Amino acid sequence: MPRVDRSAHVSWEGNLARGEGRISAPSGVLSDAPYSAATRIASRPETTSPEELLAAAHAGCFAMSLAGELTRAGTPPERLDVSANVTLDEVPGRGHLVVRSAISARARVPGADELSFAQAVEAADEGCTFSALVRASAEVQVDATLEGGD
Amino acid sequence: MATERKASVTWQGDLMSGHGTIESVTSGVLGPLEVDWANRAEDAQGKTSPEELIAAAHASCFAMALSHGLAQEGHAPERLETSATITFVPGTGITKSVLTVTGTVPGLDEDAFRQAAEQAKENCPVSQALKGNVELSLDARLS
Numbered sequence: 001m002p003r004v005d006r007s008a009h010v011s012w013e014g015n016l017a018r019g020e021g022r023i024s025a026p027s028g029v030l031s032d033a034p035y036s037a038a039t040r041i042a043s044r045p046e047t048t049s050p051e052e053l054l055a056a057a058h059a060g061c062f063a064m065s066l067a068g069e070l071t072r073a074g075t076p077p078e079r080l081d082v083s084a085n086v087t088l089d090e091v092p093g094r095g096h097l098v099v100r101s102a103i104s105a106r107a108r109v110p111g112a113d114e115l116s117f118a119q120a121v122e123a124a125d126e127g128c129t130f131s132a133l134v135r136a137s138a139e140v141q142v143d144a145t146l147e148g149g150d
Numbered sequence: 151m152a153t154e155r156k157a158s159v160t161w162q163g164d165l166m167s168g169h170g171t172i173e174s175v176t177s178g179v180l181g182p183l184e185v186d187w188a189n190r191a192e193d194a195q196g197k198t199s200p201e202e203l204i205a206a207a208h209a210s211c212f213a214m215a216l217s218h219g220l221a222q223e224g225h226a227p228e229r230l231e232t233s234a235t236i237t238f239v240p241g242t243g244i245t246k247s248v249l250t251v252t253g254t255v256p257g258l259d260e261d262a263f264r265q266a267a268e269q270a271k272e273n274c275p276v277s278q279a280l281k282g283n284v285e286l287s288l289d290a291r292l293s
């Protein structure tokens with residue numbers, strides 16, 4: 001399989017407490033997006049944070065992984081709605097750490113039953129590269145619901 | 151104090167020919183954004199991917215941690231240019247993150263800057279989440 005490199009660039013000015021950074025990604029979806037310590041801890045509209053970008057990465061990764069597993073089981077999804085909620089917390093003696101990513105998924109999957117869906121969810125969690133990374137140092141919670149299963 | 155950030159994604163269809171949308175994130179800076187397998191596993195053609203977002207998270211986390219470390223030593227940076235490049239091997243996973251930084255830091259020599267950068271690489275929360283599974287490397291220099 002080919003290896004894929006993806007990069008992103010940040011400019012930061014000043015110290016942590018009063019400084020500010022700007023994040024850009026080559027695809028153009030982030031272009032000089034501002035962030036700072038204040039908006040990392042207390043979120044404000046229009047300012048992203050490393051943890052928010054991780055949440056977007058995890059939700060995107062899990063949705064693709066679940067689509068792959070359901071297809072492999074012979075029941076490709078019609079629609080998946082996936083959210084990730086990433087928690088940054090101060091851990092005594094270790095500073096700020098990502099302590100949890102909670103995935104919540106709702107799925108419309110013609111032909112899937114509860115059992116096959118649960119198996120696909122478990123496989124998707126195991127197969128999603130980002131779940132594996134987070135699980136090494138933090139908790140990953142997965143809450144998945146099959147809508148109107150038939 | 152714990153901080154929570156949320157992102158929501160919709161996916162339609164199978165993995166290979168289906169497509170997804172990052173609908174929204176807490177701050178509103180992203181979304182809706184298209185994502186699909188071809189753009190993730192092959193050449194990026196104007197669409198983002200989980201790995202690009204992890205790269206953005208890592209570069210931004212590293213810049214903050216380094217600004218903090220430098221300021222604690224009395225050398226707050228004038229400017230830091232950081233980047234992260236994440237390597238994704240389909241079928242294996244995320245294998246590597248390469249951090250780079252070029253700093254403008256009045257009154258600091260290269261060695262002290264490299265040491266501070268090394269500390270930030272080890273300790274920023276995103277590094278902590280990746281460490282153990284992912285090879286982390288660093289190229290730090292003063293401008």
